[in-house]
Amino acid sequence: MTSTTEQTQRGGINVARLLMSFGPLMFLALLIVVFTVLKPSFIDPINIFNIMRQISITGLIALGMTFVILTAGIDLSVGSLLAFCGMVAAVVAKGGTANTLSLSTSGTQGFGWFAALLAAVVVGAMAGGVQGFAITRLKVPPFVVTLGGLTVFRGLTLTISNGGPISGFDASMRWFGTGLIGPVPVPAIIFAAAAILCHIVLRYTRYGRAVYAVGGNAEAARLSGLRVDRILISVYVIVGFFAGLAAFVLSARLNSSEAVAGIGYELTVISAVVIGGTSLFGGIGSVGGTVVGAALIGVLQNGLQFNNVSSYTQSIVIGLILILAVAFDRWLKSRVRR
């Protein structure tokens, strides 16, 4: 008797939840329909895979940012860190800063893709760790620390590369940016795999629970025996790791690491997370939402470009639609609650 009630109740709430999470998703579907009607080739596999490849870079970082924002933190340094990790990866891949411009694809230069990947993610994670340390130990708010990081990492990147790019990687490295597995671009697969992993971590592990708890109420989390500082540091390590991974994929995709890479990414990435329903005040949100948020932005940009809308009008339309998408989500939620 009781168990049936529980089950129906649980079922009811799940349907409601699903509907709620449909806010951005429904909007995304709507956009796809509209763009397809405007120009049917929009839905061609080539273009869909283009979009997937395009959102994979900021999407990867957005996965890490989801962890950070769930703890009520923020990381503004991701764009600069991306550039920094990309430059590190390039230096490792090319075996030094000499010979920065050769576009040769011979397989023998430098230390190879694996070392480059490792360097990028380790440097990214370490940089994140240092920032996390400043946040927890020096008690400087995440906004300030990572704003500092934003300028520091950019300066370091420019110093390493003296302003210029480092280009020309071997084919094995480039595969991570331009390769296909079946018809699917490798970056899209990396992003999908990372998203599933993050979803599992946040939803089904002890650590994930702790992240939500710290964001929900840090003091209560501390009094419940969670090592709040360690968890906070860890989320910055995670976002740094993903910035490194994204940097590697981006460099592989562009065949070049640029000192100006990733400028302004922090806002794109944070928007993806927030449009996906994660609260900037912590404790509420999901990886699924972030993926939808990233897709929404990607589809919007691509669709407008696809229709050759003038860049001025694009700005206006993108801004309005982002607001509308979230407003629609709120409206839907308030309906479901009733």
Place this chain on the structure above:
Amino acid sequence: MTSTTEQTQRGGINVARLLMSFGPLMFLALLIVVFTVLKPSFIDPINIFNIMRQISITGLIALGMTFVILTAGIDLSVGSLLAFCGMVAAVVAKGGTANTLSLSTSGTQGFGWFAALLAAVVVGAMAGGVQGFAITRLKVPPFVVTLGGLTVFRGLTLTISNGGPISGFDASMRWFGTGLIGPVPVPAIIFAAAAILCHIVLRYTRYGRAVYAVGGNAEAARLSGLRVDRILISVYVIVGFFAGLAAFVLSARLNSSEAVAGIGYELTVISAVVIGGTSLFGGIGSVGGTVVGAALIGVLQNGLQFNNVSSYTQSIVIGLILILAVAFDRWLKSRVRR
């Protein structure tokens, strides 16, 4: 007997408070000393007035941003709104979009500086009001609304000006950017007057205290009978007003309104506020802090430039010092309370 205790207690707290607020201020003083030792001409009145003029633009916006952040909000659109208001002011000052590049200083064209100023602040305030409305009525988080605003206002600016600048204002308008009253630059005086006004409003009016209350706990403020929505809308109107004022001063100073003006200002402005001790979670902060924060950033940039530090190194040093300044403040606070 009791009254003496009270007084010493209150006195004690006031001294403590003063010392606490000294965190960024002490750091600012330290920086000035260091730069002066490095190069005594740093402290020349000319240079000091330069710095004051330089911080006045972002400083003005930061005053408005202080209101917003005190309510636990944020406004990312200020840079774009600055460009938009500047363009509006230029169109009004020139009496249309024709003749956009004449550098003539004849006093007869267009509608004059007063109309231009009025247009800039009214448009700014209205744009802020619209955003505030979306935040309170559509229940879209400030981050999303103003991120949308960031791209929308930029697109509008580019549309008005068709990408180019509008230049050449008459002398009466230019005075607001380049004029002097005694030895003091007009923009610095405008900034100082605005700061004093904001300080009085926040500290000594019921409205100001309501702003703090809403930021401290919006739900409790509502339960206490405050009109939370109206207060929230008002702070976006205020920051919009200041973006308009800053736009007017900037256009007058550069003798030109550019479509690319203000890119990235949101971060500079928010840093000034946050470094000044205002909490991004609302309810805590002051105008004095914001002024010190803006000055800190201005002195740092000017001082490094003054000492011919290379641009890349400047980035690194500025980032580190911003973090250090806040860390120092936190450390000082934890000391003083003991």
Place this chain on the structure above:
Amino acid sequence: MSPAEAAAPSPSPALLAVEGVTKRFAGVTALSDVSLEVRPGEILGLLGENGAGKSTLLKILSGVMPPSSGRIVFDGVEFNPHNPQDAKRLGIVTIYQELSLIPTLTVAENIFIGRAPLGPLGLVSWRKMEEDSRAIIARVGLDLDPTTPVSALSVAEQQLVEIARALSLKSRLIIMDEPTSALTETEVQKLMSIMGRLRKDGVAIMFVTHRLEEASAICDRMTVLRDGRLAGHLDRDGGPIKLPKIIEKMVGRAASELYARPTLRDVAGDVRLSVRGLRTVRDPQAPHAIVLEGVDLDLKAGEILGVAGLVGSGRTELARAIFGADRIAAGTITLDGKTIAPETPADAIALGIGLVPEDRKHQAIFAALGILTNFSIAALGRYSNAAGFMAERREREALASYRKTLSIRMASPEQPIEGLSGGNQQKVILARWLARDPKVLIVDEPTRGVDVGAKAEVHQILVQLAARGIAIMMISSELPEVLAVSDRIVTMRRGRITGEMPGIEATEEKLMELMALDQTQEATQ
């Protein structure tokens, strides 16, 4: 079910009439067809178990939320408040169950929120505000610097500030939702006498409490809710309304003895926790918090130690210090003979110490998170496998069993805990620590906001835990509760232990004497 109006000799017309009010939330009907009346100069008690709908009704009356259906008449006019301000304008003043002060502002500002006194030039006069607020809080017996930020106050102090604020407003109807849940006898007495005075002035009061003695002592009439429905009205019949009558109306069956006196149990257990010369430093974040000035204490396995004291006596501070939540300046703590020095709550928990904090809202619940997460957060290790994955089935089963034993009223394990009534939230937090199965469990105001029935259950559970050998330290401001379950009782005052006696010998009078010596004498030091 006709309201017995005979009790009042000349019934004045109702100031407030609630007619058939219903309130539905998603899936839950919190109120269904409730009607009641309040007359000027009358104190109406509103009683009911946790989740009965009391707070919901009061929130509707004060304009926080609209009813789904039904009518409210205030002063003869239909009343449809859209927001708290509408209610306030008519002279309806509310003290909410969940504290609603603004933590970042000072005491003075909270008292004068939205109506700060203005000086010349129309600017806020801080001096006048501070002076006036000092007088206002003094009325409820609170003596603290009005420039203190509210975030530095204890729950009890916050509650007093709220009461003081409400009393300082011009009002015709005062709504009090569990104003006394964190207060001790002394403050309650002060409040009662103020309420009595207000009654004489013709102010109507609606009063919610789970401390039935209190209700019985002060209320002229009572309205009892059960499961969101009206269970009936009770009237003063010459003398105070008797407790069994109230309980019967509340739970729908005859009441058994609630506070059973402890029998002298054989607590021959070894000393489990021992504290010697414990001192704490003044916390920079909470300048107001009491400093422990050398506490010595022993806690035996299988024993329930009651800790009694007035507001601000240092009980909470003692608990937090043992738990590693606050820094210790001097002194030693030994657990099972080994000296321990927990630097964080995590350390203390790992050693087998648990703490149910007093400030539920800020220190215990994760408001937006589901009940399941709220329940298991302190025992994640127990409900996860070696690889770090949650064992959700086990977790759910455990919650389900606590749901039954503690009779937690909830819709589903995923429901955000903020949707629960206050008392039910408290039960989830208790379940959190029961699931952890600690060696030493410190409970700070464990039944704050818990209804009588559940309170008895909580006491039962504490006794059972003790019987299993767990050492329990119970801090409570409700002396009957302390007397009911404690094997031994210590009293505290100004950071020191002032007395100790076996529970069976203790009486309220004896405890009061040890707890409350003249505080003002020492205040100046």
Place this chain on the structure above:
Amino acid sequence: QDKLTILGSVPSLGFPFFVHMLNQIKAEAQAQGVNLTESDGQNSAPKQTADIEAALVQKVDAIVISPLDVNALAPAIEQAVQAGIPVVTIDRRVDGVEGILAHVGADNVKGGEAEAQAMVAAFPNGAKIFHLQGQPGAGPAIDRNKGVHNVLDPLKDKYQIVFEQTANFARAEALSVTEAGLAANGKPDAIICANDDMALGAVEACAARNFTDVKIYGFDALPEALVAVRDGKLAGTVEQFPGEQSRTAVQIAVAYAKDKTEPKEKLVLLTPIVIGKDNLDKAERLGETK
């Protein structure tokens, strides 16, 4: 103390083009035996203005500047001129300020025209064109766009711009934008880009679709682009001789500061040329491409 000090200011050291420019200024200053104060405008007119103001306080002896914006920097430069400090502008000319010592530049409008003309020459029978523009509102973006349209607008019938989008001077954005353009419009004959970074991004997008015969044009003649031209990946890139501009400007400024030598010409205009595979040797930075 007797050593002269000059200010060298460029719009943004985030872009390799200006890094090169400043490096050349630095090298020439060293060769002339003067001190150099460096300034990075960080893509912000107020920042570059502030740098000039700081230099005025320090009483530099001359200013060599590539202004971020020809209008917005005018007041600051005017202030310098009024303070009696010789100013030489590079690359972009500031209008309406009297008394500038000299201007050494290559007009971006002319560069855009050259770029489009090179494309026209490659496709005498007409072509389907993509156009990637620079950051909206930025001076060079406006001028280069104008140049391209000056040439192509009269030839609308033969040379259709089927896809015209901004990619903000950035490589990653150019890659995405080009991908979208290719998906929507199929293969173009040529892609005209407002800088080399975008051109290199377009190269990657075309390569991914195996459209290796699309002729892609860049702008700035960065070493990386020269390599791509050599390898046949880029059809051409516009050379504006930033190094020569910079060195000439420093020479003029130092000569005047030392002994008031007036420059032979007040206006030195270098004609931008398009570097293709056959005239790679004309490229200023060929030496850096080893």
